[in-house]
Amino acid sequence: MAELRSLVTKVRSKNAGPFWLTIDIFCGSAESFARVRDGLSVSQIAAVFEADTQTVKRFDIENLHVVKFSLPRPAVQGAVEDRDMHGASWAALIGELDI
Amino acid sequence: MVKVLVPSGALGLNYDQEALTRGIAAGPDIIAIDGGSTDSGPSYLGRGVSKYARSSTKIEWAGLMQARAEAGVPLVIGTAGTCGADSAVDWMLDITREIAAEQARPLRIAVLRSGQDPEFIASEWEANRITPLGNAPEIDADLLRSCTNIVALAGAEQIAAALETGADIIIAGRTTDTAILAALPLMRGCHAGGAWHGAKIGECGALCATNPQSGVIMIDFDDAGFTVTPLADGAHASPHTVSAHMLYENSDPFILYEPGGHLDVTDAEYTSIDARSVRVTGSEWVPTDDYTVKLEGARAVGYRSVAIALLRDRHYVQNAPAWADDIVAKCSAKVMERMGLSADAFTLELRLIGHSASFGKLEKRTADPVEIGVVAIITAPTEAQAGEIGKMLNPYLLHHPLTQEEEQPTFAFLFSPPEMAHGVVYEFALNHVLHLDDPMRAFRLEVMDIG
Numbered sequence: 001m002a003e004l005r006s007l008v009t010k011v012r013s014k015n016a017g018p019f020w021l022t023i024d025i026f027c028g029s030a031e032s033f034a035r036v037r038d039g040l041s042v043s044q045i046a047a048v049f050e051a052d053t054q055t056v057k058r059f060d061i062e063n064l065h066v067v068k069f070s071l072p073r074p075a076v077q078g079a080v081e082d083r084d085m086h087g088a089s090w091a092a093l094i095g096e097l098d099i
Numbered sequence: 100m101v102k103v104l105v106p107s108g109a110l111g112l113n114y115d116q117e118a119l120t121r122g123i124a125a126g127p128d129i130i131a132i133d134g135g136s137t138d139s140g141p142s143y144l145g146r147g148v149s150k151y152a153r154s155s156t157k158i159e160w161a162g163l164m165q166a167r168a169e170a171g172v173p174l175v176i177g178t179a180g181t182c183g184a185d186s187a188v189d190w191m192l193d194i195t196r197e198i199a200a201e202q203a204r205p206l207r208i209a210v211l212r213s214g215q216d217p218e219f220i221a222s223e224w225e226a227n228r229i230t231p232l233g234n235a236p237e238i239d240a241d242l243l244r245s246c247t248n249i250v251a252l253a254g255a256e257q258i259a260a261a262l263e264t265g266a267d268i269i270i271a272g273r274t275t276d277t278a279i280l281a282a283l284p285l286m287r288g289c290h291a292g293g294a295w296h297g298a299k300i301g302e303c304g305a306l307c308a309t310n311p312q313s314g315v316i317m318i319d320f321d322d323a324g325f326t327v328t329p330l331a332d333g334a335h336a337s338p339h340t341v342s343a344h345m346l347y348e349n350s351d352p353f354i355l356y357e358p359g360g361h362l363d364v365t366d367a368e369y370t371s372i373d374a375r376s377v378r379v380t381g382s383e384w385v386p387t388d389d390y391t392v393k394l395e396g397a398r399a400v401g402y403r404s405v406a407i408a409l410l411r412d413r414h415y416v417q418n419a420p421a422w423a424d425d426i427v428a429k430c431s432a433k434v435m436e437r438m439g440l441s442a443d444a445f446t447l448e449l450r451l452i453g454h455s456a457s458f459g460k461l462e463k464r465t466a467d468p469v470e471i472g473v474v475a476i477i478t479a480p481t482e483a484q485a486g487e488i489g490k491m492l493n494p495y496l497l498h499h500p501l502t503q504e505e506e507q508p509t510f511a512f513l514f515s516p517p518e519m520a521h522g523v524v525y526e527f528a529l530n531h532v533l534h535l536d537d538p539m540r541a542f543r544l545e546v547m548d549i550g
Contacts, residue, residue, distance in 0.1 A: 070350035077137070093461065
């Protein structure tokens with residue numbers, strides 16, 4: 001087991017419009033990409049947000065060594081319960097996952 | 100071949116003047132810059148205002164107007180004034196007129212308005228010509244009528260109509276980020292997949308290259324694809340930086356929906372042609388007969404007040420969650436009792452900075468912070484009620500003890516008064532598309548000759 005952030009170059013999260021959040025994991029190498037692709041599941045990502053796994057889209061992009069996830073925003077951007085207007089903080093939680 | 104010069108990812112973010120000069124010397128066919136997006140939140144659309152300072156916007160726009168005159172080509176801004184509402188377009192037009200007078204140059208200006216009458220949108224909804232996208236909020240005709248601003252995102256067709264007026268400057272309300280870049284290459288018969296793909300790569304300026312803050316890029320569109328070249332010293336594009344830009348703020352990195360069809364970059368090929376530029380081919384545009392434009396709307400849902408306190412006493416820092424929960428319970432009960440508000444008519448929340456403000460109950464880490472910032476966020480139906488709740492909270496934030504047994508504590512307020520009126524709370528109300536028989540039906544084009 002290792003923390004995701006120690007295995008990859010960068011984890012980024014951003015709004016994809018006001019209703020979706022997208023997470024880009026830049027692995028940096030073929031080896032790291034293989035480890036993240038095989039070791040990080042959609043259900044782990046869903047669990048971070050307490051979201052339904054069915055709502056999480058996954059893209060394994062081998063030529064960029066990127067694993068990408070998109071899911072409905074935990075709160076709609078700017079809603080009363082929203083905590084992060086640009087959705088960038090979530091990367092920290094993803095980076096702290098053990099894989 | 101069509102050369103599109105993009106000065107930066109948004110007007111208000113500044114640009115590299117030297118690189119812009121280099122771009123003008125290279126003979127662009129058009130200068131295109133984005134003026135906003137939803138990314139700063141619903142308040143800008145709700146109020147119909149820009150997030151950037153007028154003075155910054157004016158200086159940067161004056162520089163682009165000067166560059167435009169030197170190049171003798173059109174200058175286009177999309178999503179003017181952050182949100183692209185009609186009032187933001189008028190703000191941008193006002194700035195443009197001021198600059199035109201100062202530069203003493205006659206101009207033809209085309210203004211494309213994207214603002215929608217809520218009554219029209221409500222009737223389109225009732226006629227089943229509005230359909231939801233993924234994770235769209237529930238709407239009904241009354242909710243649509245209650246929006247303070249609704250905009251439709253113009254595509255390449257509406258920008259093309261504006262360009263066809265022969266305007267020197269086009270000030271467009273809400274458009275897709277890509278439309279202002281894709282329109283001219285499409286009009287001149289460049290490869291459609293390349294036009295949309297190049298527009299997506301270029302819409303954030305140099306974000307698709309190294310040294311992303313440098314801003315200025317040139318995109319050369321042709322009959323097979325496009326070539327992107329960052330123009331600032333030290334900036335270069337590589338197949339990796341360019342293809343990785345498709346990830347940015349996109350929920351799907353291969354498919355991009357636009358009015359009239361979608362872009363598919365699954366088979367795109369990215370090739371370095373020199374140390375600085377990347378050529379892209381193989382992108383596909385898939386047209387559809389069903390012409391739709393995306394809608395964005397914002398509506399007021401109440402008023403907010405905010406208060407801040409600091410906990411530094413170690414006992415309270417360690418027990419902050421229990422302290423905050425107790426305050427919320429006691430103060431909420433008092434609000435209901437003394438103001439007669441029901442529990443669902445207001446919100447009162449204490450977010451603990453240094454403890455869990457970023458993620459709330461989803462936070463996994465624990466640590467022993469030196470201090471905790473307490474941000475109280477209150478929403479209520481009226482400004483007076485939001486202020487009243489803030490005042491009711493004041494003694495708790497200042498003196499609330501963890502237990503009855505301990506001495507009354509006093510916490511730090513940053514200023515007097517500690518509570519601040521934060522104004523109207525807006526929410527995004529739409530993630531839908533409007534079906535149009537005529538692309539111009541939801542948009543209005545006005546041409547004016549000044550000077």
